[in-house]
Amino acid sequence: MPEPQPEPGREQPRLDPWGSTVIDYSKVFTEFGISRFEELLPRVKEPHLYMRRRIIMGHRDYELILDAMERRRPFAVMSGFMPSGKLHLGGKMVMDEIIWHQRMGAAAFVSIADMEAHAVRGISWRECKEIGVSEYVLSLIALGFDPHRGFIYFQSENRMLHDLAFELGCEVNIGEMSAVYGFSGDVNVSKCVSVLMQSADILQPQLAAFGGPKPTVIPVGFDQDPHIRLTRDIASRARLFTVELVKREKDEYECVRVRAKTRDAASALKEVSSRLGGEKRAYEMHVDVYGEPFEEVERVVREAEIELGGYGFYPPAATFHRFMRGLGGGKMSSSKPESYIALTEPPEEAAAKVxxxxxGGRATLEEQRKLGGVPExxxxYELLMFHLIExxxxxxxxxxxxxxxxxTCAACKKAAAELMLSFLKEHQERREEAKDVLKELDYGKKWLEVVKL
Ligand code: SF4
Incomplete structure (x- = not known):
């Protein structure tokens, strides 16, 4: 689907992955071309509560994931966490979505984005490892991620990821990155490299080492859409062929066009074409195929591309959830502990924060009884709806x-505080058990030796 273009003379609106999380949700669908998730909801079996409660509001190409689920074909879920501070309830949302997809049959990948934390926040490698394991990995497993069936890794330790990032870097230039992220001339080069690492994170599940191309969903907040858009572009550029449906209404015929993107690919077109059924018309850089279903042409072309040494990437899909607000009603900020609840903080302190x-209560009890509260x-209410009531x-x-x-608000807050207390107590007990799970994994053992929990 083509991205909407800004009106002439109007600056392109921008979402900032490293900036504010205050987002005008009314614009994300019209200005960024994100689709509404609720239109797909009837197709989702056993939807997660974030889906049922319209907390996941948007998506890109999630139909690919639903198709794979319905046909029991391979698909993947991946997302990443920057180890720069405490894991709070906002980060838990992404973990919940990864775990749900893993339970639905997805191959699950979790990146601890230490290279990003080092480049963007200046966190030392040692701290990245400590925060990554103690805050993120343990809570991920405690929340239900199965590391025996999934892959958790630190960016800095993943050689395959580095090689992929390098290759993907050939498809994007600095000017384009600046346009997507608003980078100015003083941005350090490692920040650009960390962007490429994230594109590699997103596309890695489709490498041959992990079973080859497959639909992959990235659950994120809306602010991460620039990464998704850039990576979708890169994935498309890294293909050797494009496959598109050509409709010519006047002539009342349609065909599937397979276009070679390089001269080398063009020289392989004849061989690729010979594997396709239907009538074919060959041209210098493309072949038009008549009477064959689009999906079949795409499948054959993707297979041929892989044999030729190409990637055959599917465009990465994404789900976008709306953000929880901070406890005071403003932005939740990792630099303001009073604005969030961390999964590792003492449960009694978290209950006091609740x-x-x-x-959304009224000034007096009398008014509350008369007018009612404002849960919006x-x-x-947000804590109850997002996290505490299933x-x-x-x-x-x-x-x-x-x-x-x-x-009444007093009774309501007390009930929510008690739920938070028991959720965190149970979660923290599970984190202890998660250490034993980590010890069963070769990479987990190594991390535990460094972090010494
Ligand atoms: S605390 Fe409970 S009663 Fe008060 S406004 Fe919120 S949801 Fe309503």
Whole structure:
């Protein structure tokens, strides 16, 4: 799908992966070409609560993932975490989505983006390792990720990733990166390299070493869309062939066009074409195929591309969730501990933060009884809906009781604080068990030796 272009004279709006998380959601669909997830919801079996509750709002090409799930074909999920501070409930959302896809049959990949943390935040390698293992890896496993069926890695330790990033770098120039991310001349080169590492993270599940090309979904917040868009472009450029449907309404015929992107690929077109059924018309750089289904042509061309040494990448798909707000109602910021709840903080302190969080309650109890509360403005409601209540009917009850004035904020906060307390206590017990799981893995043992937990 072509990306929407800005009107002449108007600056291209930009999402910033390293900047503000305050996003105008009304614009992400119109200005960035992201599709609405709710249109796909009826096709999702056992949807995750983020899907059911419209917290996952957008997607790119998630149809590819649904097709793979429905046909029981291979697909993958991958996302990454920058080890620059505490893992808070916002990061947990991405982990929950990875784990859900793994349970749905996806090959699951998790990158600990230490090269990004080092280049962008100046975190030392030692700290990256400590934060990565103690904050992120242990919580990921404690939340339900199965490392025996999935792959967790540090960017800096993954040689295959470095080689792929180098190759992908041949497909993108500095000017383009600047346009996508707003980089100015003083951006350090390692930050550009870390962008390429992330593109490699996203495409790595499709390498031959991991079973070859497959639809891959990247669960992220909307602010990460620049990485997704750039990587989709790079994935397309790294192909040897493009396959497109050509419709000519006046002539009332359609064909599938296979276009070679290089002279070398063009010289292989005849051989590729011979593997396809239907009528074919060959030209210098492309062949038009009549009477063959698009999917079949794509499959044959992808196979041929891999034999020729190409990647055959599918464009990476993505889901986009909306962000939780900070506990005070503003932006959740990793530099402001009072704005978030970390998964490793003492449960009693987290419960106290819930008791102090912004509510959507009225000024007096009398007003609350009369007018009802405003759950849309309430962070306590957000905590319940995003993290603490699994049962949809229970969430609906809280909402109804709130807007009808039957629920008081004091009792509601107390209930939420108790749920948070027991969630964190249980999670932290599971983190202890996760250390034993890590010891069963060769790479986990090595990390534990360095980090000494
Ligand atoms: S009753 Fe609960 S959901 Fe409603 S505004 Fe108060 S704290 Fe929020």
């Amino acid at each position: 008791m102090n969080a912004k509510t 403005e309430c962070i306590v 049962d949809d009917r229970h969430v609906a009850e809280v909402y109804e009781e709130c807007i009808s004035g039957r629920r």
